[in-house]
Amino acid sequence: MYKGIITAALLAAGISSAGAATLDTxxxxxxxxxxxxxxxxxxxxxxxxxxxxxxxxDYCRALAAGILGDPNKVRYVALTAQNRFTALQSGEIDVLYRNSTETFLRGTTLGLRQGPVNFYDGQGFVVKKDLGVKDLKGLSGATVCVAQGTTHEVTLGDYGRANGIDWKPLVFDRPDTMYQTFFGGRCDAMTQDASALAGAVATAAPKPDDYVVLPQTISKEPLGPFTRNGDEVWSDIITWLHYGLVEAEELGVTQANVEEMAKSQVPAIQRLLGASGDLGSRLGLANNWLVGAIKAGGNYGEIFERNVGKSSPLKLERGLNATWSKGGLMYAIPFK
Structure with missing residues (x-):
């Protein structure tokens, strides 16, 4: 009996130590x-x-602010679709925030853990307006630019076979090369996440008004962060950072008012910002870690609007990325 208790305690200690590895590093x-x-x-x-x-x-900055007290204490490693997961598996990076789609196979075969979805997207298509294409069937026989090593490459083939559309993929290992080729006129269409297509048109097209993102999407593309398996504490921090940013939006906590709101008497705000309870210390962090995280770039809504929303060149609608109370899918697990 005692031997079993001791063994269980040692195992628990070992798991706790392994789970804190990235945080300690x-x-x-x-x-x-x-x-x-x-x-x-x-x-x-x-x-x-x-x-x-x-x-x-902005998620990287919020994470650094919450852990290290400074949103600028981040070293960014630019990764391609081909080397992003290897970089995380090998320990080259601490966390992957690279608009990566979460899937069954990625969650079960890479030795990685998928965090909460921070952007709901779908695979779309962009064409030149003068091509006269109104729907996807109009792309039968078309050459389509697509990035290698992505879910888009697989989905393009699956959708074409299922719907009798004989498009011709032209595959690229880098998105910047793909953009240059498409806007140079070599492809009839380009496929990627609809949000990325809007960004490409806004920033890379020689004449943005000459292009249109078709209204149809052919997949679900839930985007989110990835961490390593067996690093439970670190993965939990990544998870609760996202929920904290969403909860802040729900409660009206913003970049401008977060320090004042830390004095609030509202129980939910007190727990979120560490004025009561010990929710931060359970993750190995200061109880008010989310104050710094929110101060770095605002709540989820502020981050969305500044980077991809109406205040940005992409001018995307919130859509599925609105909070649940406004018809979207962003829903924070309660901080209690």
Whole structure:
């Protein structure tokens, strides 16, 4: 009996130690290493000074602020679709925020854990307006630019076979090369997440008004972060960062008012911002860690609007990415 108790305790201690590995490494290093894309407008792309901007980047900044007290303590590693998961598996990066679709196979075969969805998307198509295409059947026989190593490449083939559309894929290993080729006129259409297509038209097209993103999508593309299996504490931090940003939007906590709201007498706000309870310390963090995270870039709604919403060049509607109370799918698990 005692032997079993001791064994269980040792196993629990070992799991706890393994689960805290990445958190300890980040704290000791003093810098978060965040895997992002080589350039997706609205999500993660370097500006003219080489500083990464975007929705995924703001998650990296919020994470660094919550853990290290400074949103600028991040080193960004630009990754392609082909090397993104390998970089995480090998420990080259601490977390992957690279508008990556979560799927069954990715969740069960890579040795990685999928975090909560931070952007609901779908695979779409962009064409030049003068092509006269109104729907996907009008693309039968068309050459379609698509990125290698993505769900889009697989879905394009599946959808074409299922619907009798004989399109001809032209595959690229980098999105920037794909954009240059499409806008150069070599492909009749380009397929990617609808949000990424809107970003490509807004930032890479020589004349954005000459192009249209078709209204149809052919897949579900739930995008979110990835962490390593067996690192439970770190994965939990990634999970609760997202829910904290969504909960902040639900409760009216913003980048501008978060410090004042930390003095609120509303129980839900007190728990979220660490004024009561010990929800931060259970993750190995300060109880008010989300104050810093929200101060870095705002709540989920602010992050969305600034990077991909109406205040951005992409001008996307909230749609499925609105909070549940406004008809969307963003829903924070209660902080209690």
């Amino acid at each position: 980040v704290k000791q290093r003093g810098t978060l290493v965040c895997g992002v894309s080589t350039g997706f407008a609205g999500f993660s792309a370097p500006d003219s000074q080489g500083n990464f901007k975007g929705l995924d980047v």
